[in-house]
Amino acid sequence: MSELKIDNPAQRLLDLLEQGKNYKREGNCRVVWQQILQVVGMEEQHLLTRLAFAMALPGRIIQVREDNFSSLRGKSSHWKSHVDKALVSQSLNGTWSTFQDQIDDRTLTELGMLSDLFETRGAHAGIEAEEIDALLERITQLRSEIRESGLSATMKTLLLKQIAQIQEALESYSISGVEPVMDAVQSTLGLAVLHPEYRNEISKGTGSQFGEKISALLTDTASVVTIAGAMPMISGAVHTALTYLSK
Structure with missing residues (x-):
């Protein structure tokens, strides 16, 4: 089995900090973070x-x-101490300088070096914003249909909770990376082992009200994760699992 690639958190943090450099020190801290x-x-x-x-x-x-x-x-703690200080000393009601002034050039340089080091194990491909937006649009529509359906309150709660987990993982992808997306898909499938009624509702070919849409959403989300390189062949595994669950 080939070695799994690293879902590079150093690059994600570096991206956030470099975006922050584009804002004026006197700007409102809350507005900048928003x-x-x-x-x-x-x-x-x-x-x-x-x-x-x-x-x-x-x-x-x-x-x-x-x-x-x-x-x-070389395990310098300079970058971490400055980022931690920036995060705890900032004032959301104050100016952006309460955060930004703690982030010096050395912090950015060290994070860049860590990012380069992590990428020696192989970098994940980025998930395109258009792909995420398309999946989120489908999720919003699906959640609305589930709420308005005649399913039991228990089933609505289970489905909405799992789909919301996928939604949150996709929405926060630029911060948290691809691993939470993968975990959300796996969690949604894993619950099917414990709950027969839920299993029937997420599986295609069962005649359930939402089986086709949910299984298609899971497969397509898994495909995005696979293309990003987070988990080789996870989309195929999801397809196999959904086919097995529908029997």
Whole structure:
């Protein structure tokens, strides 16, 4: 089996920080983050959730470094201390400078070097924004149809919860990467092992109300993950699982 590629958290954090350099120091911190994290016009909870995802990136970077490059001699903590300080000292009601002033050139350089190091194991291809938007549009429509359907309250809750997990993973892809998308698909399939009625509702060829649409969504989402290189042949595995579950 070929070695799995690294879902590069150093590059995602670097991308966020470099976007931040395009905003003026005197700008409002909350407004800047809303734009960077693509939550303009959304409820405050969406900003805080995605900011939490961004705050988790330094820890994820350390984990990837230790798991894959434990013998690395140069393990500077400069970048992490500055990013952590920027995140905890910022004031969302204050100016962007409360965050930006902590991010120096050395921080960006060290993150760039870590990103290059991680990519020596192979880089994931990016998922195109158009692909994500198309999947999100289908999810929005599907969730609406499920809410208005005659399914039991229990079944509606199960389906909406799992589909919402896929939606959140796709929406936060630029921050959290492709792995949560893969996990959401696997979680949706895994629940079918424990819940027969749910299994029937997500499987194609069962005559269920949403089986065809949900199975197509899972397969297409898995295909996007496969193309990104996160999990070779996961789309084929999903297709096989859905076919098996429908029997």
